[in-house]
Amino acid sequence: MTYIGAHLSSSGGFAKMGRAALAIGANTFQCFVRNPRGAKAKAVNPADLEKLRVLMAEEGFGPFVAHAPYIMNPCSKDEGIRELAAEMMAGDLALMEHLPGNYYNFHPGSHVGQGVETGCRQIAGMLDRVVRPEQKTVVLLETMAGKGSEIGGRFEELRTILDLASCRDQLGVCLDTCHVSDAGYDIVDDLDGVLEEFDRIIGLPRLKAIHINDSLNPRGSRKDRHALIGQGSIGTEAIVKIITHPALRGLPFLLETPTDDKGHGEEITMLREKIGEQ
Ligand code: FE
Ligand code: FE
Numbered sequence: 001m002t003y004i005g006a007h008l009s010s011s012g013g014f015a016k017m018g019r020a021a022l023a024i025g026a027n028t029f030q031c032f033v034r035n036p037r038g039a040k041a042k043a044v045n046p047a048d049l050e051k052l053r054v055l056m057a058e059e060g061f062g063p064f065v066a067h068a069p070y071i072m073n074p075c076s077k078d079e080g081i082r083e084l085a086a087e088m089m090a091g092d093l094a095l096m097e098h099l100p101g102n103y104y105n106f107h108p109g110s111h112v113g114q115g116v117e118t119g120c121r122q123i124a125g126m127l128d129r130v131v132r133p134e135q136k137t138v139v140l141l142e143t144m145a146g147k148g149s150e151i152g153g154r155f156e157e158l159r160t161i162l163d164l165a166s167c168r169d170q171l172g173v174c175l176d177t178c179h180v181s182d183a184g185y186d187i188v189d190d191l192d193g194v195l196e197e198f199d200r201i202i203g204l205p206r207l208k209a210i211h212i213n214d215s216l217n218p219r220g221s222r223k224d225r226h227a228l229i230g231q232g233s234i235g236t237e238a239i240v241k242i243i244t245h246p247a248l249r250g251l252p253f254l255l256e257t258p259t260d261d262k263g264h265g266e267e268i269t270m271l272r273e274k275i276g277e278q
């Protein structure tokens with residue numbers, strides 16, 4: 001069974017999130033492990049985390065993805081903001097060690113005029129400070145739309161970070177379909193070409209998760225506005241091709257479309273029907 005899930009809006013504990021995923025026909029999910037817009041961490045409850053671990057094993061879940069808070073910017077011009085990013089990631093990764101074998105995804109950040117090179121160096125530097133060699137969580141760099149001074153709109157930029165980070169064995173990449181399309185990659189008419197380019201520049205074994213979103217804007221717009229599947233410039237057919245592409249087999253596919261858990265459940269049902277898993 002293909003691992004399809006969504007970014008869950010429900011909160012109130014990890015075991016509850018696992019059950020919410022099941023309830024919408026998902027066998028993977030994404031969530032925040034702290035308030036997405038603030039720095040406040042959730043209290044660690046080992047019993048709750050253990051319950052989720054057992055539920056995921058019993059129900060045949062694929063790995064889930066914890067998403068770092070949006071306010072995290074490891075390549076800010078402001079040292080205090082960079083420091084906060086390191087603190088948040090270190091705290092989140094400590095929590096994730098209770099759930100070994102899953103992923104922690106973050107937006108590389110915006111260099112705010114410092115330049116891509118400085119930005120990449122700061123991001124790699126933070127990763128080397130917080131990623132532990134013994135850790136059982138792979139940290140994912142997300143492909144971005146390239147909005148403003150965002151790093152990660154080009155595969156080459158992610159490659160640079162991976163090259164600069166000594167902890168690269170614990171790093172991977174999460175590809176967001178809305179973001180790569182907005183960044184200019186033609187996943188609708190040339191998916192094979194885009195995946196070949198990804199393989200050549202980053203290496204397909206690094207690709208650990210896919211965010212499946214349609215885009216409100218045309219390819220190359222550098223906007224980053226997600227649309228419901230089938231209601232944007234990417235379309236259902238292209239998303240289905242991505243989910244069923246042999247090079248992406250076994251990866252978790254996660255919806256981050258602008259709807260709630262119930263709406264994501266309907267999208268999951270629709271996608272499972274299209275791929276013959278319903
Ligand atoms: Fe994201
Ligand atoms: Fe995303």
Ligand code: ZN
Pocket residue numbers: 176178179224225226
């Ligand atoms: Zn986005």
